[in-house]
Amino acid sequence: MTDVKLIEELSNAYGAPGFEDDVIDVVIKHKGNLKATRDNLKNLYLYPENYDASKPTIMLDAHLDEVAFIVSYIDSNGLLGIEMLGRWEWYNVSAHLFKVRNKDGEYVKGIIGSKPPHFLTPDERENGLKMADLKVDVGATSREEVMESFGIEVGAPIVPCVEFEYNETNSTMLGKAFDNRLGCAAVIDTLKALEKEDLPVNVVGALASQEEVGLRGATVTAHRVDPTFAIVFEGTPSDDYAKPVEQSQARMGYGPQVRHKDSSYIANEDWIKLVKKVSTDKAIPIQHAVREGGGTNAGRIHLNKTGVPVLVLGVPSRYAHTHHLFASFKDYEQTVKLAVESIKAIDDSFLNQFEVEYD
Ligand SMILES: [Zn+2]
Structure with a gap:
Protein backbone atom coordinates (compact mmCIF):
# COMPACT_ATOMS: atom_id res chain seq x y z
CA MET A 1 0.00 0.00 0.00
CA THR A 2 1.06 3.55 -0.58
CA ASP A 3 2.56 5.30 2.42
CA VAL A 4 3.38 8.98 2.78
CA LYS A 5 6.54 7.97 4.69
CA LEU A 6 8.17 6.76 1.46
CA ILE A 7 7.56 10.18 -0.14
CA GLU A 8 8.84 11.93 2.99
CA GLU A 9 12.16 10.05 2.88
CA LEU A 10 12.55 10.50 -0.88
CA SER A 11 11.73 14.22 -0.71
CA ASN A 12 14.24 14.83 2.09
CA ALA A 13 17.02 12.91 0.28
CA TYR A 14 19.74 14.88 -1.55
CA GLY A 15 20.00 14.25 -5.29
CA ALA A 16 21.70 16.88 -7.42
CA PRO A 17 22.08 15.65 -11.03
CA GLY A 18 25.08 13.31 -11.07
CA PHE A 19 24.96 13.00 -7.27
CA GLU A 20 21.84 10.85 -6.82
CA ASP A 21 23.40 8.50 -4.22
CA ASP A 22 21.25 9.47 -1.20
CA VAL A 23 18.05 8.99 -3.19
CA ILE A 24 19.27 5.58 -4.33
CA ASP A 25 19.88 4.63 -0.67
CA VAL A 26 16.25 5.45 0.19
CA VAL A 27 14.95 3.42 -2.77
CA ILE A 28 17.10 0.44 -1.75
CA LYS A 29 15.74 0.67 1.80
CA HIS A 30 12.17 0.43 0.46
CA LYS A 31 12.65 -1.98 -2.46
CA GLY A 32 11.28 -5.06 -0.66
CA ASN A 33 11.71 -8.19 -2.82
CA LEU A 34 12.64 -6.29 -5.98
CA LYS A 35 16.12 -6.93 -7.37
CA ALA A 36 18.12 -3.72 -7.75
CA THR A 37 21.11 -2.86 -9.96
CA ARG A 38 22.89 0.46 -10.35
CA ASP A 39 24.80 1.40 -13.49
CA ASN A 40 27.76 3.74 -13.88
CA LEU A 41 25.53 6.75 -14.63
CA LYS A 42 23.77 6.21 -11.26
CA ASN A 43 20.62 4.91 -12.93
CA LEU A 44 18.84 2.37 -10.74
CA TYR A 45 16.97 -0.65 -12.14
CA LEU A 46 14.31 -2.56 -10.22
CA TYR A 47 13.36 -6.01 -11.46
CA PRO A 48 10.58 -8.20 -10.06
CA GLU A 49 11.43 -11.72 -8.91
CA ASN A 50 9.16 -13.23 -11.58
CA TYR A 51 10.83 -11.41 -14.52
CA ASP A 52 10.44 -13.53 -17.65
CA ALA A 53 12.68 -12.62 -20.61
CA SER A 54 10.20 -14.14 -23.09
CA LYS A 55 7.50 -11.55 -22.25
CA PRO A 56 7.29 -7.95 -23.47
CA THR A 57 8.46 -5.41 -20.88
CA ILE A 58 6.86 -2.23 -19.59
CA MET A 59 9.45 0.12 -18.17
CA LEU A 60 8.32 2.42 -15.36
CA ASP A 61 10.46 5.55 -15.45
CA ALA A 62 11.00 8.39 -12.99
CA HIS A 63 14.06 10.54 -12.46
CA LEU A 64 16.08 10.46 -9.25
CA ASP A 65 17.68 13.89 -9.54
CA GLU A 66 16.39 17.34 -8.56
CA VAL A 67 17.27 20.86 -9.69
CA ALA A 68 20.43 21.89 -7.85
CA PHE A 69 23.70 23.82 -8.11
CA ILE A 70 27.41 22.97 -8.16
CA VAL A 71 30.31 24.96 -6.67
CA SER A 72 32.31 26.58 -9.50
CA TYR A 73 34.84 28.62 -7.48
CA ILE A 74 35.53 29.87 -3.95
CA ASP A 75 36.38 33.58 -3.59
CA SER A 76 38.71 35.22 -1.09
CA ASN A 77 35.72 36.29 1.07
CA GLY A 78 34.74 32.65 1.47
CA LEU A 79 31.73 32.90 -0.86
CA LEU A 80 30.98 30.07 -3.28
CA GLY A 81 30.46 30.73 -6.99
CA ILE A 82 27.77 28.47 -8.46
CA GLU A 83 26.56 26.91 -11.71
CA MET A 84 23.02 25.65 -12.18
CA LEU A 85 22.30 21.93 -12.48
CA GLY A 86 18.85 22.25 -14.05
CA ARG A 87 16.75 25.36 -14.53
CA TRP A 88 16.29 27.93 -11.71
CA GLU A 89 15.18 31.55 -11.72
CA TRP A 90 17.21 33.96 -9.59
CA TYR A 91 14.17 35.25 -7.68
CA ASN A 92 13.46 31.71 -6.46
CA VAL A 93 16.92 31.18 -4.97
CA SER A 94 18.10 34.51 -3.62
CA ALA A 95 17.96 34.59 0.21
CA HIS A 96 17.06 30.89 0.40
CA LEU A 97 18.72 28.16 2.45
CA PHE A 98 20.74 25.42 0.73
CA LYS A 99 23.02 22.54 1.71
CA VAL A 100 26.51 22.10 0.26
CA ARG A 101 28.17 18.66 0.35
CA ASN A 102 31.71 18.68 1.72
CA LYS A 103 34.51 16.24 0.92
CA ASP A 104 33.48 13.95 3.80
CA GLY A 105 29.95 13.64 2.39
CA GLU A 106 28.42 15.87 5.09
CA TYR A 107 26.00 18.62 4.12
CA VAL A 108 26.76 22.17 5.32
CA LYS A 109 24.03 24.84 5.46
CA GLY A 110 24.47 27.94 3.32
CA ILE A 111 22.43 30.95 2.21
CA ILE A 112 22.34 32.11 -1.38
CA GLY A 113 23.23 35.74 -0.85
CA SER A 114 20.91 38.56 -1.71
CA LYS A 115 21.60 42.28 -1.75
CA PRO A 116 19.83 44.14 1.04
CA PRO A 117 17.58 46.97 -0.25
CA HIS A 118 20.21 49.46 0.99
CA PHE A 119 22.70 48.40 -1.68
CA LEU A 120 20.47 47.88 -4.73
CA THR A 121 21.04 50.14 -7.74
CA PRO A 122 17.90 51.60 -9.40
CA ASP A 123 18.39 49.11 -12.27
CA GLU A 124 18.63 46.15 -9.87
CA ARG A 125 15.55 47.33 -7.99
CA GLU A 126 13.63 47.51 -11.28
CA ASN A 127 14.98 44.46 -13.12
CA GLY A 128 16.26 42.19 -10.41
CA LEU A 129 19.61 40.50 -9.89
CA LYS A 130 21.41 38.23 -12.33
CA MET A 131 21.90 34.54 -11.59
CA ALA A 132 25.62 34.99 -12.31
CA ASP A 133 25.87 37.45 -9.38
CA LEU A 134 24.51 35.00 -6.82
CA LYS A 135 26.84 33.17 -4.46
CA VAL A 136 26.42 30.71 -1.61
CA ASP A 137 27.49 31.88 1.83
CA VAL A 138 28.24 29.16 4.39
CA GLY A 139 29.18 31.71 7.05
CA ALA A 140 32.94 31.60 6.43
CA THR A 141 35.23 34.62 6.07
CA SER A 142 37.99 33.30 3.80
CA ARG A 143 38.70 30.80 1.04
CA GLU A 144 40.99 28.86 3.40
CA GLU A 145 38.25 28.54 6.01
CA VAL A 146 35.80 27.18 3.40
CA MET A 147 38.29 24.59 2.19
CA GLU A 148 40.04 23.63 5.43
CA SER A 149 37.48 23.98 8.15
CA PHE A 150 34.29 23.35 6.13
CA GLY A 151 35.91 20.83 3.75
CA ILE A 152 34.09 22.31 0.74
CA GLU A 153 35.74 22.06 -2.68
CA VAL A 154 35.03 23.12 -6.25
CA GLY A 155 32.65 20.56 -7.81
CA ALA A 156 30.56 20.08 -4.65
CA PRO A 157 26.79 19.64 -5.20
CA ILE A 158 24.32 22.08 -3.60
CA VAL A 159 20.66 21.22 -2.90
CA PRO A 160 17.72 23.08 -1.33
CA CYS A 161 17.44 22.79 2.45
CA VAL A 162 13.81 21.80 3.17
CA GLU A 163 12.18 19.29 5.53
CA PHE A 164 9.04 17.45 4.41
CA GLU A 165 5.75 18.07 6.22
CA TYR A 166 2.38 16.39 5.85
CA ASN A 167 -1.01 17.88 6.66
CA GLU A 168 -3.28 14.92 7.38
CA THR A 169 -6.38 17.09 7.53
CA ASN A 170 -6.35 17.85 3.82
CA SER A 171 -3.79 15.25 2.62
CA THR A 172 -1.41 17.96 1.43
CA MET A 173 2.35 17.40 1.36
CA LEU A 174 4.88 20.22 1.63
CA GLY A 175 8.47 19.58 0.65
CA LYS A 176 11.22 19.84 -1.94
CA ALA A 177 11.95 17.81 -5.07
CA PHE A 178 8.41 16.53 -5.70
CA ASP A 179 9.76 16.78 -9.27
CA ASN A 180 10.45 13.92 -9.30
CA ARG A 181 10.52 12.01 -6.00
CA LEU A 182 6.74 11.60 -6.36
CA GLY A 183 7.57 9.75 -9.57
CA CYS A 184 10.21 7.60 -7.82
CA ALA A 185 7.68 6.66 -5.13
CA ALA A 186 5.08 5.88 -7.79
CA VAL A 187 7.48 3.49 -9.56
CA ILE A 188 8.14 1.62 -6.29
CA ASP A 189 4.47 1.49 -5.25
CA THR A 190 3.31 0.39 -8.72
CA LEU A 191 5.95 -2.36 -8.89
CA LYS A 192 5.01 -3.63 -5.43
CA ALA A 193 1.27 -3.55 -6.21
CA LEU A 194 1.85 -5.74 -9.30
CA GLU A 195 4.50 -8.06 -7.86
CA LYS A 196 2.16 -11.03 -7.33
CA GLU A 197 0.01 -10.50 -10.44
CA ASP A 198 0.19 -12.91 -13.35
CA LEU A 199 0.54 -10.45 -16.24
CA PRO A 200 1.27 -10.88 -19.97
CA VAL A 201 4.11 -8.36 -19.50
CA ASN A 202 7.11 -7.78 -17.23
CA VAL A 203 7.01 -4.59 -15.21
CA VAL A 204 10.49 -3.17 -14.63
CA GLY A 205 11.47 0.02 -12.80
CA ALA A 206 14.16 2.33 -14.21
CA LEU A 207 14.98 5.32 -12.03
CA ALA A 208 17.04 7.68 -14.13
CA SER A 209 19.80 10.11 -13.18
CA GLN A 210 20.44 13.55 -14.69
CA GLU A 211 16.99 14.33 -16.13
CA GLU A 212 17.17 17.97 -15.10
CA VAL A 213 20.30 18.58 -17.18
CA GLY A 214 18.85 17.09 -20.38
CA LEU A 215 17.18 13.67 -20.03
CA ARG A 216 20.58 11.97 -19.92
CA GLY A 217 20.04 8.98 -17.63
CA ALA A 218 16.91 7.84 -19.47
CA THR A 219 18.83 7.60 -22.73
CA VAL A 220 20.83 4.82 -21.09
CA THR A 221 17.96 3.16 -19.16
CA ALA A 222 15.94 2.82 -22.37
CA HIS A 223 18.91 1.15 -24.12
CA ARG A 259 0.13 14.33 -20.96
CA HIS A 260 -0.85 14.42 -24.64
CA LYS A 261 1.97 16.62 -25.90
CA ASP A 262 4.91 18.70 -24.77
CA SER A 263 8.06 19.89 -26.49
CA SER A 264 9.69 16.46 -26.14
CA TYR A 265 7.00 14.07 -27.37
CA ILE A 266 3.47 13.46 -28.66
CA ALA A 267 1.62 10.78 -26.71
CA ASN A 268 0.75 7.39 -28.10
CA GLU A 269 -3.01 7.46 -28.73
CA ASP A 270 -3.58 3.78 -27.92
CA TRP A 271 -2.12 4.26 -24.44
CA ILE A 272 -4.31 7.33 -23.94
CA LYS A 273 -7.41 5.37 -25.02
CA LEU A 274 -6.64 2.61 -22.52
CA VAL A 275 -6.08 5.10 -19.69
CA LYS A 276 -9.33 6.96 -20.46
CA LYS A 277 -11.24 3.68 -20.31
CA VAL A 278 -9.59 2.68 -17.01
CA SER A 279 -10.29 6.15 -15.62
CA THR A 280 -14.01 5.72 -16.41
CA ASP A 281 -14.27 2.06 -15.34
CA LYS A 282 -12.46 2.60 -12.02
CA ALA A 283 -13.73 6.14 -11.33
CA ILE A 284 -10.23 7.67 -11.23
CA PRO A 285 -10.31 11.38 -12.17
CA ILE A 286 -7.75 12.48 -14.77
CA GLN A 287 -6.64 15.83 -16.17
CA HIS A 288 -5.52 16.27 -19.77
CA ALA A 289 -2.46 18.31 -20.67
CA VAL A 290 -1.27 19.70 -23.98
CA ARG A 291 1.89 21.58 -23.09
CA GLU A 292 3.57 24.20 -25.22
CA GLY A 293 6.96 23.69 -23.60
CA GLY A 294 8.34 21.32 -21.02
CA GLY A 295 9.64 17.83 -21.50
CA THR A 296 10.07 14.54 -19.69
CA ASN A 297 12.12 11.39 -20.07
CA ALA A 298 9.43 10.29 -22.55
CA GLY A 299 11.28 12.53 -25.03
CA ARG A 300 14.13 10.03 -25.04
CA ILE A 301 12.37 6.77 -24.25
CA HIS A 302 9.82 6.94 -27.10
CA LEU A 303 12.63 7.22 -29.64
CA ASN A 304 14.55 4.19 -28.34
CA LYS A 305 15.48 1.64 -31.04
CA THR A 306 12.35 1.02 -33.14
CA GLY A 307 10.11 3.34 -31.11
CA VAL A 308 8.34 2.84 -27.76
CA PRO A 309 4.70 3.75 -26.95
CA VAL A 310 5.01 5.87 -23.81
CA LEU A 311 2.40 7.12 -21.38
CA VAL A 312 3.22 10.12 -19.14
CA LEU A 313 1.36 10.44 -15.83
CA GLY A 314 1.93 13.45 -13.60
CA VAL A 315 1.10 14.31 -10.00
CA PRO A 316 0.37 18.08 -9.98
CA SER A 317 2.96 19.88 -7.83
CA ARG A 318 2.73 23.57 -7.05
CA TYR A 319 5.89 25.70 -7.50
CA ALA A 320 8.13 23.31 -9.42
CA HIS A 321 11.84 24.20 -9.49
CA THR A 322 11.67 26.14 -6.22
CA HIS A 323 12.40 25.11 -2.63
CA HIS A 324 8.86 24.56 -1.38
CA LEU A 325 6.23 22.56 -3.19
CA PHE A 326 2.71 21.49 -2.34
CA ALA A 327 1.18 18.28 -3.70
CA SER A 328 -1.84 16.19 -2.78
CA PHE A 329 -1.26 12.69 -1.41
CA LYS A 330 -4.69 11.77 -2.85
CA ASP A 331 -3.51 12.76 -6.36
CA TYR A 332 -0.45 10.58 -5.76
CA GLU A 333 -2.56 7.58 -4.72
CA GLN A 334 -4.83 8.03 -7.74
CA THR A 335 -1.78 8.17 -10.03
CA VAL A 336 -0.46 4.85 -8.70
CA LYS A 337 -3.95 3.33 -8.95
CA LEU A 338 -4.32 4.54 -12.55
CA ALA A 339 -0.96 3.00 -13.49
CA VAL A 340 -1.69 -0.30 -11.71
CA GLU A 341 -5.18 -0.66 -13.21
CA SER A 342 -3.98 0.33 -16.70
CA ILE A 343 -1.22 -2.30 -16.61
CA LYS A 344 -3.72 -4.90 -15.35
CA ALA A 345 -6.01 -3.99 -18.26
CA ILE A 346 -3.33 -4.83 -20.85
CA ASP A 347 -4.35 -7.82 -22.94
CA ASP A 348 -3.31 -9.41 -26.25
CA SER A 349 -5.40 -7.06 -28.34
CA PHE A 350 -3.67 -4.09 -26.71
CA LEU A 351 -0.25 -5.66 -27.18
CA ASN A 352 -0.78 -6.61 -30.81
CA GLN A 353 -2.12 -3.33 -32.16
CA PHE A 354 1.11 -1.37 -32.47
CA GLU A 355 3.12 -3.16 -35.14
CA VAL A 356 1.12 -3.76 -38.33
CA GLU A 357 2.19 -5.81 -41.37
CA TYR A 358 0.32 -5.05 -44.58
CA ASP A 359 -0.17 -7.52 -47.48
ZN1 LIG B 1 12.12 19.34 -13.29
Missing part, protein backbone atom coordinates in the same frame (compact mmCIF):
# COMPACT_ATOMS: atom_id res chain seq x y z
CA ARG A 224 19.48 -1.21 -21.22
CA VAL A 225 15.89 -2.24 -20.43
CA ASP A 226 14.90 -2.17 -24.11
CA PRO A 227 11.20 -1.83 -23.23
CA THR A 228 8.22 -2.60 -25.45
CA PHE A 229 6.19 0.06 -23.60
CA ALA A 230 6.85 2.61 -20.93
CA ILE A 231 5.13 4.75 -18.34
CA VAL A 232 6.88 7.94 -17.26
CA PHE A 233 5.88 9.30 -13.85
CA GLU A 234 6.42 12.97 -13.10
CA GLY A 235 5.76 15.48 -10.37
CA THR A 236 4.31 17.76 -13.01
CA PRO A 237 4.12 21.56 -12.56
CA SER A 238 0.67 22.54 -11.37
CA ASP A 239 -0.78 25.60 -13.07
CA ASP A 240 -3.07 26.65 -10.20
CA TYR A 241 -1.08 29.81 -9.59
CA ALA A 242 -0.29 30.65 -13.20
CA LYS A 243 -3.46 30.02 -15.22
CA PRO A 244 -7.22 30.57 -15.00
CA VAL A 245 -9.17 27.44 -14.09
CA GLU A 246 -10.53 27.05 -17.64
CA GLN A 247 -6.99 26.68 -19.00
CA SER A 248 -5.62 24.55 -16.17
CA GLN A 249 -4.14 21.19 -17.06
CA ALA A 250 -2.79 20.23 -13.65
CA ARG A 251 -4.80 21.44 -10.67
CA MET A 252 -3.71 20.15 -7.31
CA GLY A 253 -6.37 17.82 -5.87
CA TYR A 254 -8.04 17.04 -9.22
CA GLY A 255 -6.26 13.78 -10.03
CA PRO A 256 -3.38 12.56 -12.19
CA GLN A 257 -2.37 14.45 -15.30
CA VAL A 258 -2.23 12.55 -18.60
